[in-house]
Amino acid sequence: MSQLDNPLAIYKLLPKSNCKLCGLATCLAFAAAVIKGDKRLDECLHLESNIIEELNRNIVRQPTPEEQLMQILEPLKREFASIDFAASVKRLGATLSGDKLTIKILGKDFTVDSEGNIISDCHIIVWVMVPLLNYIIYSVGNELSGKWVPFRELSKETVWGSYFEHKFEKPLKQLTDTHPDLIEDMICIFGGKQVENSFSSDISLVLHPLPKVPMLICYTKPEEDLESKLNVFFDSSAEDNLNIDSLYRLCVGLLMMFQKITSRHIRS
Numbered sequence: 001m002s003q004l005d006n007p008l009a010i011y012k013l014l015p016k017s018n019c020k021l022c023g024l025a026t027c028l029a030f031a032a033a034v035i036k037g038d039k040r041l042d043e044c045l046h047l048e049s050n051i052i053e054e055l056n057r058n059i060v061r062q063p064t065p066e067e068q069l070m071q072i073l074e075p076l077k078r079e080f081a082s083i084d085f086a087a088s089v090k091r092l093g094a095t096l097s098g099d100k101l102t103i104k105i106l107g108k109d110f111t112v113d114s115e116g117n118i119i120s121d122c123h124i125i126v127w128v129m130v131p132l133l134n135y136i137i138y139s140v141g142n143e144l145s146g147k148w149v150p151f152r153e154l155s156k157e158t159v160w161g162s163y164f165e166h167k168f169e170k171p172l173k174q175l176t177d178t179h180p181d182l183i184e185d186m187i188c189i190f191g192g193k194q195v196e197n198s199f200s201s202d203i204s205l206v207l208h209p210l211p212k213v214p215m216l217i218c219y220t221k222p223e224e225d226l227e228s229k230l231n232v233f234f235d236s237s238a239e240d241n242l243n244i245d246s247l248y249r250l251c252v253g254l255l256m257m258f259q260k261i262t263s264r265h266i267r268s
């Protein structure tokens with residue numbers, strides 16, 4: 001049997017009855033989940049165990065997004081050997097402590113050594129590590145323009161705009177709807193600053209995911225039949241200081257931090 005390295009190759013070997021007993025709506029969705037590592041073949045109740053064993057030997061599982069980011073991390077760290085930290089302080093809006101750089105992410109200190117190792121009192125996730133190292137290596141250090149623009153205006157590649165909307169903006173809106181305290185947490189815990197209401201919103205808040213990459217969150221509360229609205233804007237200089245894929249990943253990492261905070265509120 002040849003290698004099973006895509007959903008279609010697995011789908012061909014499934015019963016194709018879409019019976020939903022595996023918990024997914026279709027056999028194709030099941031095949032995609034197997035490739036991603038989210039489902040095991042034995043969760044399809046119609047496959048014989050000897051067939052499962054044979055298929056398992058030939059499946060090439062796709063790396064998870066976290067595994068893919070871990071692969072990017074090491075080459076980024078190697079680039080640190082050529083960075084002059086002292087000369088980078090102004091460019092990055094950082095501080096130098098001994099031979100280490102300290103950069104604030106949402107008001108919290110993240111200290112980076114000359115080998116790209118990151119130290120912080122905060123839980124450090126790879127979704128934040130990769131953008132932080134990219135920022136240190138590649139940020140041009142341009143000053144802010146003061147002009148707020150939506151994410152999709154930063155990149156000509158529409159795919160990033162779509163990812164951003166579905167993986168950050170919409171989930172953040174849902175999280176804010178169900179946990180209105182999140183806005184206060186953004187101010188108290190993450191160093192957010194409420195600003196004059198912008199873009200006809202009820203609440204406008206500026207956060208600094210990185211010193212030279214501020215973010216404006218505009219939230220309009222739900223009212224009677226009207227849904228809430230949440231839109232995120234960046235300074236028009238954002239892409240000079242952080243490449244677009246890192247900006248997207250950083251936002252996904254921030255969402256994870258916000259989700260963690262709100263889940264603590266539920267438990268307490």
Ligand code: SF4
Nearest residue numbers: 019020022027030044
């Ligand atoms: S249990 Fe098997 S046959 Fe049923 S939908 Fe899932 S993959 Fe398809």
